[in-house]
Amino acid sequence: MTIQPLIVKILTMSINIQFFASLREQIGKSQITLPYDAPLDVINVWAQATGDTAMPSNTLCAINMEYVKPNAVVKDGDEIAFFPPVTGG
Amino acid sequence: MTIQPLIVKILTMSINIQFFASLREQIGKSQITLPYDAPLDVINVWAQATGDTAMPSNTLCAINMEYVKPNAVVKDGDEIAFFPPVTGG
């Protein structure tokens, strides 16, 4: 069996996913590395990372430390974070 | 010559007048004790204490440590203060 060079390239794309606070406890993971092969938005990332668990409506999303909306598209190497409403200060 | 008891009583009424800051310097006095014999309001007090000098329009007045308007009436023993706009803090 031979592997196509194009497919090898696509399979090397991946993102780093982080969960915090109550979401981290609900998901049961704090960090996942997700390889992917087609354009993904944040809501797709959540679905793939959580096995299609429903995202709580008040979930906040960030890409590379900046808040984004769930329809934001990720790119290779991004860090995607999911967390509940913040309660600092 | 005999002095009427009634007149003796009236002449014992007096107020203590204080000037502060630029008003103190303009008047040339910081404190005056003013005997008086008829009801006085604050504007009369200023006139009697300063020899009918015009009161600067932004002058503030207090009776017994409380701000009052120039038409407030003084009573025996009061402390009347005149001062320019405040600049503390």
Next chain:
Amino acid sequence: MPAILLDRAFNPWDEIQDFQTNTLRPGQFGATASFVGSMRDFNINESVTHMTLEHYPAMTQHFLDTLCERCKQKFTLDECLVVHRFGDIQPGEPIVLTAAWSAHRADAFNACRFLMEELKAHAPFWKKEVTDAGERWVHNDQKPVNS
């Protein structure tokens, strides 16, 4: 006594800490807002060397005591504090401190600012700047050392 008049330089952070330690229990309050006004070393005219702060002692104390009481009635507070200098003040030195302790930040912020705004508008203090050319009374529209 939450309103303190001082004729000497003071460290506002030490005053806050001492007052808090002596008056409040740690854990009693969740929010502390404070303000410090101090003498700048530049002004309309560069030649201001120092400042004299005249006041009407009995009325100042009465005004600030009453202000603290009004503040405690107006806002939900654990405590509030006002410290104000009088006499000679050097550039860089603190002139006034206001502080408020509350369960919630909105009351602490609003009370601290209320104390300062009322004090600036009505407390019987008068600033005189001393310059190389002599002395001059500060007027409100000059916004001299802080505003």
Next chain:
Amino acid sequence: MPAILLDRAFNPWDEIQDFQTNTLRPGQFGATASFVGSMRDFNINESVTHMTLEHYPAMTQHFLDTLCERCKQKFTLDECLVVHRFGDIQPGEPIVLTAAWSAHRADAFNACRFLMEELKAHAPFWKKEVTDAGERWVHNDQKPVNS
């Protein structure tokens, strides 16, 4: 660096004084506004013994650094400071400090409050209360230790 994350207890008045001494010249500023949020020892439920503050370290630092920059652009300031705890916090301990130095009091007050309101609304911290019965995440509508 005006945004500091700490995993240990801190004295906010020492932090303000140290920052001021190291960063600003006395006489440069006329107005200093500060706010301290601390953990109250009573809450909805009396049995809260302590608190754990989780955060998203890289994003927290980035958010607070950017917040300080935004604050300096929005207001006329000499400097501003944010200090925030994470990890285990005991009742009575300070959690957060915001401070702003300006020529004028309105900018100092407004900047200090802007820092706190933005931080409360958006900085990625999460409080978990530890009670006799176990642990529970704090929700915004509980207004737990300060608000």
